[in-house]
Amino acid sequence: MTPTIGLIANPVSARDIRRIVANAGNLQITDRVNIVLRMLQAAHACGVQRALLMPDRGGIRALLERHLRRGHDASLPAIEFLDMEPTSTVDDTFAATRLLQRAGVAAIVVLGGDGTHRAVVRELVEADPGLPIAGLSTGTNNAFPEMREPTITGMAVGLYAAGRIDAADALLPHKLVEVQITGADGRTRRDVAIVDAVVTHDRSVGARALWKTSSLDAVYLAFADPQAIGLSAIGGLLQPVGRQAAGGLAVQLASDPAHALLHLTAPIAPGLVRPVPIAHWQRMVADEPLTVQLAAGTVALDGERELAFETGQTVTMTLRENAFFTVDAARCMAVAAQQGLLRVPVPS
């Protein structure tokens, strides 16, 4: 099969209220398109012949097509847009993930923040958890996608998609937190977080973004990096848990700051370093559900309030290991160097 990759680029990540309340950054659409072009050029240079892209009505497709109309760009693979009608909601990401999985792409490159990556993973774990993703960071609180020059991500994905590096060398397994809300009638809702599932006292999802420590109740983390920005930093600064380490971390906040075990100073959003009252914390063991204590509130998934729950509903958090895979760009490039994959012999 022609080496093919998928691309899901979210035009609306990094547009939420944290630009007002926290001086968070804004990656402009033109720069997002430049990132896409750099990644695609690098992937093509390493063997990718075809790229299937999610269409959008937020400007990325329009600017890409304007670039392509300017003339044939031999440095790019053949670019096709998926046959779907954009709705400009997260449903586009879900639909595109399904279409890319059915099209048999070797990997899906995701351009967005934690929220966009979560949306792709949520769909993949249902359909094809073995299909790897590769992240390009453009969101606000990016704990999941690492900051890396897109050219390098494109090369790594290209080498894997072209079959020049095998899965054992190229892919990394990841954990996630599975959220389940069960009503008194036994009906359940399920969702996932790839970094943090956060229980808040807020009773409606409102503008979705989360930035007030006073509303936080508990934090459930798939991994906890002390260098992270966002709510996972709370765990990262208490008891770091690596991305590939066993288990996760659950942190219960103190409802009354005066009775907290300690106050942790944590970067909960860009520019917002705040004291967080901590009650206690514990490791999460894989496949062992923890029950949320709060009676009613919302669950924020990877930074956005998503699920409201009421009294009488039971919310559980379960850590799952080996839930999905990423293309490990650092490892791919190291393998490329060790095996001389990018050396071209000079004809004698």
Place this chain on the structure above:
Amino acid sequence: MAGNPFPQSKEQLLQAYRTMRTIRDFEERLHVDFGRGDIPGFVHLYAGEEAAGTGIMMHLGDGDRIASTHRGHGHCIAKGVDVVAMMKEIYGRKGGACEGKGGSMHIADLSKGMMGANGILGAGAPLACGAALAAKFRGKGEIAISFVGDGASNQGTFLESLNLAAVWNLPAIFVVENNGYAESTSRDYGVAVDSYVDRAAGFGLPGVTVDGTDFFAVHEAAGEIIQRARKGGGPALLECKMVRFFGHFEGDAQTYRGSGELDDIRSHQDCLKKFSAAVTSAGVIDAASLKAIDKEVLAVIENAVKQAKAAPQPTAADLTTDVYVSY
């Protein structure tokens, strides 16, 4: 009942519903009356966009000023302009908000901080800068908001105003009501970079995008932006992604829309349906209370039309009043 899960009080939620329902019924009624030929001039209806105007205006007082657009009825109602005076104005009758001499695109009521709808696209933004400068001098924490459509955001006046507001650090807020079409031109075609937040960034202003059909999202984001401006934090842009249920103007055949598009947005993106579902499923307001409001609002609109039709036309002598020159 599990208590009120929303950050707004029950009274505020009822007020929000009443305002949105009033706008919807006002516009639905104009759609019918204009089609019958009862109304002079042109009307541009706000139906479908109610959550944005309502969610923003609930944070404002009469001392806060807004500059509206050609699609201004919803802004007027949400800002507290009397619906009878509005209806009379649209019918071109004496006793209208502007004595029947302005019509739909020129409704103003300075006592409510409503500086006027505006027939000139993009003309409201400089006016809002002026009002914001005055507010800054007054020092009472008042602000000014300019509403602008996605099409008018391409006007020089709008972009110049972003610059001026940034340079003078004005308590000015620019709300882009992005309903996807500049008259009949899709934003995909007519906007070079389809992000209004990016435009704000070009002038050093923060910008936020929200689902303009979600009252709760608009209300929360607008609250933060307005509070920031009141405290001297300066200008910002709020993009509300929304839908309009009618054409650009009444009589617009809307051949530019996709097949089934209108049915789809009325089914899935109706801000009133979304609001009603949220408050009733949370058990804060029951369906009967909403129905009672529906009934009251219908009577209010019916009365407004009745009074408008019964009101006299302006006379020739009225032409020389309310103007800057003495005759």
